[in-house]
Amino acid sequence: MKKYLQYKIVTTPVNNELISGMLWQFDFAGITETENSLNLFVDPNNPVTEEEISAVLESAKGEGFIYDYVITSDLIEDRNWNEEYEKNVKVVEVSDRIVIKPSFKEYNSGDDRLVITIDPKMSFGTGEHETTKLVLRLIEKYIRPDDYVLDVGSGTSVLAIAAVMLGGSKAIGIDNDEWCLLNGRENVNLNSLEDKVEIRLSELNQLEESNFDLIVANINKHILLEIAPLLAKKINPAGKLILSGLLQTDEAEVSDKYSLNRFKAIEQAQLGDWIALVFEKK
Secondary structure (H helix, E strand, O other), X not given: OOEEEEEEEEEEOOOHHHHHHHOOOOOOOEEEEOOOOEEEEEOOOOOOOHHHHHHHHHHHHHOOOOOEEEEEEEEEEOOOHHXXXXXXXXXXXXXXXXXXXXXXXXXXXXXXXXXXXXXXXXXXXXXXXXXXXXXXXXXXXXXXXXXXXXXXXXXXXXXXXXXXXXXXXXXXXXXXXXXXXXXXXXHHHXXXXXXXXEEEEOOHHHOOOOOEEEEXXXXXXXXXXXXXXXXXXXXXXXXXXXXXXXXXXXXXXXXXXXXXXXXXXXXXXXXXXXXXXXXXEO
């Protein structure tokens, strides 16, 4: 039987969803997640080296997503990678109201649950990561009927989709990764929201629209610091801004930067080592 090389990655803190998204460019035979590790399966005839994986993880360290990591490897027998993938993608109960499920799993929601269908592929935003949960809960808290929403760094587009399903009138999601564009549009279609959610391949400075009522951005700290002046121009005077992708240690620096751009912090939420911040214009 054919053998495959398995790389097991353990990071501190655990950040499987984001790390798998950063590794999408490699030709893996399969990827599975456990509670504490990310497992990559490589065809020996099309090898991905430990050095290549380490380079991505070093980048994640440099961005502040993780503090440390360990990679181990082993040879394993062939298996049904799609079946392994589907077995490890979970239905996620984000809050008492919000549930995220893949299209290939059933969920008996009852009448009071908002069920969002997301097939993540290799994009960030399945609902399992703490930052995604935090932003979704804060959207649920702060969204107002008919809000015009911008999702910066949209990934799977789960945040843009949720914002509209929770009452927003329209959402635009932007990402600079073509894979996220394709996956985001697929998820919009899965939730039958093509008339209300638009996903674009775009940088924030290329976006012509402004006057958004709610802006969400679940991306790394360095980008959040860089785009603060642009976000100030894109949000309406009474709007709310929800930021995540941040560790506890990032709070002071981010809050100070946004204060300089005429934002006032009104809430901080936390899960594990991760936080989300809510701002309004001063």
